[in-house]
Amino acid sequence: MTMNTPREIFANYISKQGLRNTQQRDDILAAFFSSEKHITVEELFSVVKTKNPAIGYATVHRNLNLLCECGLADEIKIGKQKARYEPKFGQKHHDHLICLRCGKFTEVINSKIEKLQDKLAEENGFMPVRHKLEIYGICRECR
Amino acid sequence: MTMNTPREIFANYISKQGLRNTQQRDDILAAFFSSEKHITVEELFSVVKTKNPAIGYATVHRNLNLLCECGLADEIKIGKQKARYEPKFGQKHHDHLICLRCGKFTEVINSKIEKLQDKLAEENGFMPVRHKLEIYGICRECR
DNA sequence: TCTAAGATGATATTAATTTTCATTTTCAAT
């Protein structure tokens, strides 16, 4: 059985956990994967409400956590900002460049750094699982 | 004028900002730099209270923020844990290995990664200012 | 169809951080 779409992955996770499919989960998943990256619970709540005005904030919040659990979303916390969520599906791991002036996020990929990180962990007896690299600075536009 | 000690750096920052020196600031600075790394506001508050029982939580909190502003402290937020503060003085930048099981922090230094990070930022038009690298995994003891 | 378990939505709670404000303290100008 191949699991191609986020929808299928989510449905699979749901059933494996003995949970149930609901219209709300569908709506949230759809909104999440068609919204812009780095969305907050608040923002996603607003988006989902345009399709399903009866939906509650807590439901969006709960399901974003489920999406994180099954690997379809990543939570990003930057400084004192509220948590943001990033859809994750079939893409390489990436790091973030964060502009200290305008707050813009840029995603970057560098396999050399990835490898060095794994090596660094192993040298210290750590079995690396995941990592988070954030580089803060001033972006091209803000300079 | 050389500024050797954290105390001098702090005093200098205070006066530059048009702020004032107080006994509380002294007490907080002293406690912070003689306490263990990765302390929470709560914990530092407890420590400072042993020297100055009248001190308020908000004062400790406010001054920890000042210490961050002037570069003598770093705030570390890991997952859903409460913020921790790390004294920063005359040491090299380091990254953190964080055990997913026992929560232990290990500090590591790797200049190669540092350089690659700067390069990566510059390639993307970013002027790097600082960065944060956290590698999550399982530590030697927990394996 | 029926029913037990899960999900939802509204609300309350939690917990950390930040703000408010009356009072006290600092420090530069006298």
Added chain:
DNA sequence: ATTGAAAATGAAAATTAATATCATCTTAGA
């Protein structure tokens, strides 16, 4: 040293995001 304006403090309240509670509704398997 005295004064006074501005800043700092401490206690308490407010804010904020995240999470829990719970009555009701929905799902999905028997």
